[in-house]
Amino acid sequence: MTDLSTTIAGVRFPSCFMNAAGALCVTRDELVALGESGAGAIVTKSMTVEPRQGNPEPRYYGFPGGSINSMGLPNLGYQAYAELIPDLKRYGKPVIASVAGLCEDDFPTIAAIINAAQPDLIEVNLSCPNIPGKPQIGYDPDASERVIKRVRSLITVPMGLKLPPYFDPAHHEVMGKVIGRHGIDFLNMINSVGNGLVVDPEREAVVIKPKGGFGGLGGRIIKPVALANVRAFYKVFQGRIPIIGTGGVVDGVDAFEHVLCGASAVQIGTVLVEEGLGAFDRLKNELATVLARKGYRSLADCLGTVKEL
Numbered sequence: 032m033t034d035l036s037t038t039i040a041g042v043r044f045p046s047c048f049m050n051a052a053g054a055l056c057v058t059r060d061e062l063v064a065l066g067e068s069g070a071g072a073i074v075t076k077s078m079t080v081e082p083r084q085g086n087p088e089p090r091y092y093g094f095p096g097g098s099i100n101s102m103g104l105p106n107l108g109y110q111a112y113a114e115l116i117p118d119l120k121r122y123g124k125p126v127i128a129s130v131a132g133l134c135e136d137d138f139p140t141i142a143a144i145i146n147a148a149q150p151d152l153i154e155v156n157l158s159c160p161n162i163p164g165k166p167q168i169g170y171d172p173d174a175s176e177r178v179i180k181r182v183r184s185l186i187t188v189p190m191g192l193k194l195p196p197y198f199d200p201a202h203h204e205v206m207g208k209v210i211g212r213h214g215i216d217f218l219n220m221i222n223s224v225g226n227g228l229v230v231d232p233e234r235e236a237v238v239i240k241p242k243g244g245f246g247g248l249g250g251r252i253i254k255p256v257a258l259a260n261v262r263a264f265y266k267v268f269q270g271r272i273p274i275i276g277t278g279g280v281v282d283g284v285d286a287f288e289h290v291l292c293g294a295s296a297v298q299i300g301t302v303l304v305e306e307g308l309g310a311f312d313r314l315k316n317e318l319a320t321v322l323a324r325k326g327y328r329s330l331a332d333c334l335g336t337v338k339e340l
């Protein structure tokens with residue numbers, strides 16, 4: 032069968048498909064279930080200093096084109112994840128800890144303790160769109176650089192950044208400069224497309240409660256935005272920083288498109304929430320079928336090779 036394994040920052044993943052932070056990965060039971068599933072890695076929910084219930088419900092809504100969420104960082108708190116990580120490493124697949132924070136000071140506090148628990152990689156989330164009154168760090172290059180600097184020296188495992196979608200090449204360039212200055216080991220893009228609004232015309236109402244219905248968009252509708260960001264950063268770094276592509280992967284062809292644009296691995300959020308853990312085996316079969324039909328034996332054979340006209 033086609034080889035769907037991949038390597039990111041020297042860490043081998045048995046398959047290129049994993050959950051996106053936030054999707055079925057908050058509790059111990061959910062993380063164990065990811066370990067026992069066909070996922071190629073276990074990614075934790077983005078964690079904060081204190082445990083959080085998150086925003087009021089309803090806070091997630093799926094629709095045919097994708098999803099909108101304003102979860103508000105529900106999580107067990109970093110100390111609980113630090114205790115869970117050694118157990119989670121038993122499943123023969125990498126564990127990625129997603130580190131967030133409600134203010135800049137939280138990031139180094141969490142990074143130091145989580146690093147000591149030795150996950151295989153750490154992803155620093157610069158792009159949560161759903162904290163009322165808090166703009167996304169990733170949209171402020173100076174704030175991004177401050178946070179990166181403060182955690183970089185504390186993290187000894189491969190360290191990556193979860194980036195928001197950017198919509199202008201000038202922003203890819205300026206963030207590329209920030210990222211290039213700090214020895215970042217991998218990138219993951221995109222987080223949800225922040226502050227969309229979905230309306231139910233029958234009820235004449237918004238569909239989620241927090242922030243007047245505004246929330247992060249995911250799923251099928253965001254794929255072109257995700258592909259554009261993967262491609263843009265792949266070109267900015269000429270393939271030298273490995274990229275995890277996230278956004279709009281619903282089937283194996285979507286994953287193939289991410290790889291063509293420059294993604295070494297792929298995360299799934301909306302489709303995982305909607306379909307459950309069986310999505311991993313379906314996606315692996317579908318991607319293997321596409322690659323075999325095209326005569327590719329591994330992801331490396333088509334990584335970043337999308338043709339320009």
Ligand code: IRO
Nearest residue numbers: 101102103104159161223247
């Ligand atoms: O609301 C959330 O918890 C959330 C987070 I931290 C994020 O990074 N992205 C998202 O869509 N939701």
